Amino acid sequence: MGIHYDYKSTKSAKLMEKQAKREKKLAEKKAKRLAKVGSKKDENEEKVLDASKPITLDFLTNPDKK
DSSP states (O other): OHHHHHHHHHHHHHHHHHHHHHHHHHHHHHHHHHHHHHHHHHHHHHTOOOTTSOOOHHHHHOSSOO
8 A cells, every 4th residue: 555655646756857857868969969060060161162263173073172
């Protein structure tokens, strides 16, 4: 009889702890994803072509040129 009494009395507290744990995990995933996306944006911005320079065949075919 003591087990059932204990379960009902602590059910709401356990549910709140479980929800807090779930929200914490989701927040960590979101922060990690945003950090990863931020680093990708920096890489893409560096590779932007200058509009004032003409695009030549050498520019398109030379893989070593940065």
